[in-house]
Amino acid sequence: MRASAAGHAPASRSDVQLAPDAAPAPVRLLLSPAHAVSGTVYEASGDTVAGARVLAAPQASRNAAADKAEAETDASGAYRLTGLAPGLYNVYLARPDRAVVSAGTIRVPEMTRWDIRLRPTATIVGTITGPDGAPVEGAAVEYAAMDGMPLGARTAEDGTYRLVDVPAGPSQYFRVRADGYLPHPDPTSPQQGSGESLREGAEVRRDVQLRAAERVTLTIRTRGDGAPVEGAAVTLHMAQMWGGGGQPWAARSDETGTARFPGVVGGTYLVRIDAPGHVQEGLPPDWGNLLQSPQAIPAAWRLDVAGDTRAAFELGRGARVTGVVLGRDGRPFAGALVTVTGQRALAPVYSGEDG
Numbered sequence: 001m002r003a004s005a006a007g008h009a010p011a012s013r014s015d016v017q018l019a020p021d022a023a024p025a026p027v028r029l030l031l032s033p034a035h036a037v038s039g040t041v042y043e044a045s046g047d048t049v050a051g052a053r054v055l056a057a058p059q060a061s062r063n064a065a066a067d068k069a070e071a072e073t074d075a076s077g078a079y080r081l082t083g084l085a086p087g088l089y090n091v092y093l094a095r096p097d098r099a100v101v102s103a104g105t106i107r108v109p110e111m112t113r114w115d116i117r118l119r120p121t122a123t124i125v126g127t128i129t130g131p132d133g134a135p136v137e138g139a140a141v142e143y144a145a146m147d148g149m150p151l152g153a154r155t156a157e158d159g160t161y162r163l164v165d166v167p168a169g170p171s172q173y174f175r176v177r178a179d180g181y182l183p184h185p186d187p188t189s190p191q192q193g194s195g196e197s198l199r200e201g202a203e204v205r206r207d208v209q210l211r212a213a214e215r216v217t218l219t220i221r222t223r224g225d226g227a228p229v230e231g232a233a234v235t236l237h238m239a240q241m242w243g244g245g246g247q248p249w250a251a252r253s254d255e256t257g258t259a260r261f262p263g264v265v266g267g268t269y270l271v272r273i274d275a276p277g278h279v280q281e282g283l284p285p286d287w288g289n290l291l292q293s294p295q296a297i298p299a300a301w302r303l304d305v306a307g308d309t310r311a312a313f314e315l316g317r318g319a320r321v322t323g324v325v326l327g328r329d330g331r332p333f334a335g336a337l338v339t340v341t342g343q344r345a346l347a348p349v350y351s352g353e354d355g
Contacts, residue, residue, distance in 0.1 A: 001013050001014075001016045001027060001029070002029075002067075003029045003031060004031075004083070005031055007033070007034055008031035008032065008033060008034050008083070009031065009032050009033070009034045009035070009083050009084055009085030010031070010067060010083060010085075011029040011030055011031050011032075011067075011085075012029070012061070012067055013027065013029065017337070023334075023335070032085045032086065034082060034083045034084060034085070035084045035085070035086065035108050035109040035112075036080060036081060036082045036083075036084065036112065037056070037080075037081045037084060037106055037108060037111060037112055037113065037114055038078065038079065038080040038081070038112070038113055038114075039054075039078070039079060039113050039114040039115040039116060040073075040076070040077045040078050040079070040115050040116075041054065041073050041077045041079065041093065041115075041116045041117075041118070042077065042115065042116065042117045042118065043118055044117070044118050044119055044120040044121075048073075048076055048077025048078075049073055049077050049093075049095070049118070050073055050074065050075050050076070050077055051072065051073060051095070051096070052072070052073045052077075052079075052093055052094065052095045053070055053071070053072055053073075053093070053094040053095070054070070054071050054072075054073065054079045054081060054091065054092075054093055054103070054116070055068050055069070055070050055091070055092045055093075055094065056068060056069045056070075056081050056084065056089040056090070056091050056092075056106065057089060057090045057092070058085065058087050058088070058089055059087065059088040059089065059090060059105075060087050060088065069081045069082065069083055069084055069089075084108045084109075085108070086108055086109055087107075087108060088105060088106070088107055088108075089105065089106050089107075089108060090102070090105055091103040091104050091105065091106055091114065091116070092149075093116060093118070098164075098165050099149060099151045099164075099165045099166075100149045101118070101149065101165070101167065102149070103116045104116070119167070119168060119200065120168060120200035120201050121164070121165045121166055121167060121168060121200070121201075122166045122167075122168050122198040122199065122200065122201065122202045122203070122204060123162065123163065123164050123166060123202070123203040123204070124143060124162075124163040124166055124174075124198075124203075124204050124205075124206055125160070125161070125162050125163075125203060125204075125205055125206075126141075126160070126161060126205050126206040126207045126208065127155075127158070127159045127160050127161075127207050127208075128141065128155045128159045128160075128161065128176055128178070128207075128208050128209075128210065129159055129207070129208075129209050129210070130181065130209070130210055130212070131209070131210070131211055131212050133209070134159075135155070135157070135158050135159025135160075136155060136159050136178050136181065136210060137155055137156065137157050137158075137159065138154055138155060138178065139154065139155040139159070139161075139176055139177065139178035139181075139210070140152065140154060140175075140176070140177045140178065141153050141154070141155065141161045141163065141175070141176050142173075142174075142175045142176075142177075143163055143166060143171065143173070143174050143175075144171070144172040144173050145166070145167040145169055145170070145171055145172060145198075146169060146170045146171065146172050151163050151165075151166060155178075166198060167198075168197075168198050168199060168200040168201075168202075169197060169198065170196065170197045171196050171197070171198065174196075174206065176208050176210065178210060178263070179262045179263055180212070180213060180262050180263050181210035181211065181212060181213050181263055182210060182211045182212070182213045182263065182265050183263075183265075184208050184210060213262070213263035213264055213265060214263075214264050214265070214266055214305050214306075214307055214308055214309060215260070215261065215262055215263075215264070215308045215309075216236070216249075216260070216261040216264045216303070216305060216308075216309045216310075216311075217258060217259075217260050217261075217308075217309070217310045217311075218234060218251075218253075218258070218259045218260075218261075218271070218303075218310075218311055218312070218313060219256075219257050219258055219259075219310075219311075219312040219313070220232045220234065220253045220257045220258075220259060220273060220275070220312075220313055220314075220315065221257055221312065221313075221314050221315070222278065222314065222315060222316075222317060223314040223315060223316050223317075224317070227257075228253070228255070228256050228257025228258075229253055229257050229273075229275050229278060229315060230253055230254065230255050230256075230257060231252060231253060231275065231276070232252065232253040232257070232259065232273050232274065232275035232278070232315075233250070233252055233273070233274040233275070234250070234251050234252065234253060234259040234271065234272070234273050235248040235249065235250045235271075235272045235273075236248055236249040236250075236261065236264065236269040236270075236271060236272075236303065237269060237270045237271075237272060237288075237291055238265070238267050238268070238269055238291075239267065239268045239269065239270065239290075239291050239292075239293065239294040239297065240291065240292065240293075240294075248272075249261050249263075249264055253275075264305055265305075266305050266306050266307075267304075267305055268294035268297065268302065268303070268304050268305075269297075269302070269303040269304075269305060270287065270290055270291060270297045270301055270302065270303075271301045271302070271303050271313060272287070272301075273313060273315060275315060277317065277318050278315035278316065278317060278318055279315065279316050279317075279318045280301065280315060280316075281300075281315075281316045282298050282300050282301070283298065283301055300313075301313070321340055323338075324351075324354070324355040325338065325351040325355045326355060331355075332351070332353070332354050332355025333351060333355050334351055334352060334353050334354075334355065335350055335351065336350065336351040336355075337349075337350055338350070338351060
């Protein structure tokens with residue numbers, strides 16, 4: 001929920017809950033006097049930058065995307081941000097077909113002017129190939145500097161890519177993903193390449209030869225009648241991958257209950273399955289701790305991948321919980337938030353008009 005008025009900084013709340021059939025409840029938003037910050041954007045060469053967007057996101061806001069202020073630079077590179085509430089703001093610069101870059105932090109209302117001078121950047125180029133040396137088209141290449149936004153590109157038909165306007169300095173990560181191949185770097189060593197430094201104005205070449213991945217096909221059925229479970233969200237969490245957490249492989253089961261994973265690295269996995277009306281019995285609520293040791297993963301939900309792998313898993317049918325919420329006067333109460341807690345948290349629901 002967001003409110004704005006001329007001469008005031010906007011205010012918003014992201015924790016407002018709307019309950020069906022519930023009585024109206026007041027929501028209070030406080031609008032503070034607005035402040036402004038102006039400045040000029042310069043290239044590293046000293047030329048001004050026209051047509052760029054300057055964004056200021058409040059650090060204290062729980063919904064910075066909604067509360068951000070935005071202004072566009074004119075022909076002389078000048079901008080003016082208005083409607084700012086007191087506080088600290090992270091400033092970003094966005095240009096057409098260029099990466100969003102961080103442009104510092106300002107304090108309002110103490111600071112009324114903030115000139116932005118862009119640093120010289122670097123360029124990363126390269127070719128992505130498969131195990132046989134053939135180019136891989138459509139591979140996703142992603143790079144992130146320690147203090148910058150992620151940059152991404154897709155490889156062309158000849159496997160080449162080009163990342164421009166890369167912030168100079170140490171890197172956070174360099175990743176390559178393509179269907180049917182193992183991700184780069186190997187998920188068992190995700191920090192590979194982290195900390196490498198790019199020099200200003202340099203063009204760095206990073207060629208990557210991807211390794212073939214294993215294919216995993218899983219069938220999800222209901223225990224008892226063997227009915228296929230359609231639309232189940234299936235995730236494979238590698239034991240000891242990304243330090244025990246990280247990004248799992250994910251897929252959804254089709255009408256036959258089949259979930260397909262085209263590119264998986266060999267190893268031991270914990271299989272997590274979320275499907276409406278079904279439960280994954282025998283999996284503790286703190287299942288993430290099991291990833292520290294392959295031997296700790298329950299046999300019913302463990303998957304060992306060595307070559308192309310097929311496996312089947314069964315889910316139990318979940319119980320239904322129904323009831324009526326009554327007010328102090330004994331009448332049905334509409335709009336009450338009802339939660340069920342236990343081994344696994346269930347999505348909350350609201351009571352209807354009949355309680």
